[in-house]
Amino acid sequence: MFILFGLKTVQHALRGRPASCRRCGQLVHHGLEERSTRFTLFFVPVFTTSRSYRITCSNCGTVNSLARRQKNSLAR
Numbered sequence: 001m002f003i004l005f006g007l008k009t010v011q012h013a014l015r016g017r018p019a020s021c022r023r024c025g026q027l028v029h030h031g032l033e034e035r036s037t038r039f040t041l042f043f044v045p046v047f048t049t050s051r052s053y054r055i056t057c058s059n060c061g062t063v064n065s066l067a068r069r070q071k072n073s074l075a076r
């Protein structure tokens with residue numbers, strides 16, 4: 001018997017929000033992106049092994065990593 005398994009990284013854009021950038025100091029829209037790594041079995045995602053969030057300034061393009069708690073506080 002043979003088992004085919006692996007990891008797959010999926011990223012999708014979440015709704016961003018206006019915020020002030022740490023680098024350029026402008027109050028502009030920031031895009032929010034979620035990256036999740038999923039364990040796959042026969043190319044079918046079974047469960048998520050890790051999840052990370054990144055926020056990107058639309059003015060200067062600076063990318064910062066966010067913890068899940070920080071991401072959740074942005075949604076409020």
Ligand SMILES: [Zn+2]
Binds near residue numbers: 021022023024025059
């Ligand atoms: Zn910026």
